[in-house]
Amino acid sequence: MKKRFALAIAASLLFSLHIQAQQPAADADTVIKAVTMAMGTARLRSVQYTGTGSINPTGQAYTTGGAWPRYTVTKYTMSIDFSLPAMRQELIRIDDAKVPRGGGAGGYNPQTFQGGIRPIPGDIIQNNTIDARATNQNAAIQFWLTPHGFLKGIAANMATAKTATVRGKKTLAFTAFGKFPITATIDGNNLIEKVEALVDIAFTGDTVLDGAYTNYRDLDGIRFPMHILMREGGWPVLEVNVAQVSPNAQAAIDAVARATSTPPPAAPAAPAAPPQPVKLADGVWQLVPNGEGSILVEFKDYVVMVEAPGGDAVTAASIAAAQRLTPGKPIKYVVNSHHHADHAGGMRAYVAEGIPIITQESHKKYYEEQIFKNPHTLNPDRLARMPRAPMLEYVKDKRVITDGNQTLEIYLMKDQPHAEGLLMMYLPKSKLLMQADAYIPRPGAPPLPMPSPYTTNLVDNITRLKLDVARVVQIHGGSSPYSEVLTAAGRSVSTN
Ligand SMILES: [Zn+2]
Structure with a gap:
């Protein structure tokens, strides 16, 4: 599985190296004209297409470095206005995996009672607007990844346009925003069968996004693929079996206009105040009480940071908070609950500071061969700018950190479906159990049709280990009495 990911990147690098030695823009222009003619792109001002398929939230795999979790898409509509350009994607997904594995539930939504934890009940509406007019580079790249959008993109970037022959197939390529290589592979009928872009993903670094376009249909001279498969890092993120295509449809223009005329959510008038840590027990602070954040545990001569969410900025804020709360004590370890x-x-960013990471042993290959090794050339983060070898320590079933007074116990959650190798952390002195994504409070919501297997597994692990838990602390914010977790798991509250 990991090999496939590596191969995708290697293939992309080959592409760009190969193309550098290839023909100049004049030859590219001839190929662009032939492909534009065959695709009917010049006559395409808008398109709306519908279908069904699947969507896979990224960064939420069950196995480390494995496939993104799959949700069935029961209704899919894409509207593109090429004249702007902008796109509106509207879909309904359902969480219908027989045994849900991995994440992707998103945050809990108090309006729909959905999110937070899997399986998510009912139809999940997921709409988004990709406005490629803005200076938002990601939106433009999403647009250029579509087959007709690619031709618009290369036409607007002719100074970097190139053509080549790779493994017997013609390719067209251009460089977006001076650094992102975008390459299309052309089939024997001058139709675009694949578009590939190398982009920056904060966690995985330089990462390949690609779209494979097959089963083209001729709609009065405009060619459109009836099968679309998009991938990130070699794993599917969206598959659409197109049922209906309407080229130059007013409905597409209207849908995009509605979406792009809706003002974006108002930005807060003043920058939000930085979150104030909340003390959970003696020597224990939740650094971001109402949201995703680390938990700081103080020992006699050092501190341990539980979890490293976010990126460079969150890590810098967490380190600053630790220095304020426990001045002079070094961060001896960061404990990472799982690979999401x-x-x-x-x-x-902790590695850049020379701080060791403790994680589960199933994460070893993914972290050592990808997360701490992938190039981050497109948007170098702190570690890319200050390279340093990571210090990684692995937990199998249990690890204890203690100074004789404060004790932190780290346990593998056996058979937990949310993520392979998910760790939970227990503080016997304060009876606090820190956990990620196995239980999320759903205030106001009716009970789930069945208790989530993620939560029943949490209770099973606490029971198996005979941990005396008073409160459960969520890495995503807040804490709950253990009795609430037992209720969510459908277990009666035992008094002894
Ligand atoms: Zn997770």
Whole structure:
């Protein structure tokens, strides 16, 4: 699985190296004209297409370095206005995996009672607007990854346009924003069968996004693929079996206009005050009480940071908070509960500071061969600018850190479906259990049709280890009496 990821990157590098030695823009222009003609792009001002398929939230795999979790898409509509350009994607996904594995539930939404934990009940509406007019580089690259959008992109970037023949197939390529290589592979009928872009993903570094376009249909001279498969890092993120295509549809223009005329959510008038840590027990602070954040545990001569979410900025803020709360005590370890991007994104910045990471042994290969090794040339983070070898220590089932007074116990959650190798952390002195993504409070929501297997597994592990838990602390914010977790797991509250 990891090999596939590595191969995708290697292939992309080969592409760009190969193309550098290739023909100049004049030859590219001839190929662009032929492909534009065959695709009917010049006549395409808008398109709306519908279908069904699947979507896979990234950074939320069950296995470390494995496939993103799959949600079925029961309704999919894409509207593109090429004249702006901007796109509106509207879809309904359902969490219908027989055994849910991995993340991707998103945050808890008090309006819909959805999110927070899997399986998510009901239809999940997920809409987004990709306005490529803005200076938002990601939006433009998303647009250029579409087959007709690629031709618009290369036409607007002719100074960097190149053509080549790779493994017997013609390619067209250009460089977006001076650094992102975008390459299309052309089939024997001059149709675009694949578009590939090398982009920056904060957690994985230089990462390949690609779209494979097949089963083209001729709609009065405009060619459109009836099968779309998008991937990130070699793993699917979206598959659409297109049922209907409407080129030059007013409905597409209207849908994009509605979406782009809706003002974006108002930015807060003043910058939000930095979160104030909350003391959970003697020597224990939740650094971001109402949201995702680290938990600081104080020992006699040092501190331990539990979890490294976010990225460089969150890590810097957490280190500053530790210095204020426990002046003069070094951070001896960062404990990483699991490999999801929202929990591990800040690790690289701790490594840049020379702080060791403790994680589960199943994460070894992914961290050592990808997360701490992938190039970050497109948008160098702190570790890329200050390279340093990571110090990684691995937990199998249990690890204890103690100074005789404060004790932190780290346990593998056996058979936990949220993530392979998920760790939970226990403080026997304060009876606090710190956990990620196995239980999320759902205030106001009716009980789930069935208790989440993620939460029942949390209770099973606490029971198996005979831990005396008073409160459960969520890495995503807040803490709950253990009785609430037992209720969510469908277990009666035992008094002895
Ligand atoms: Zn997770």
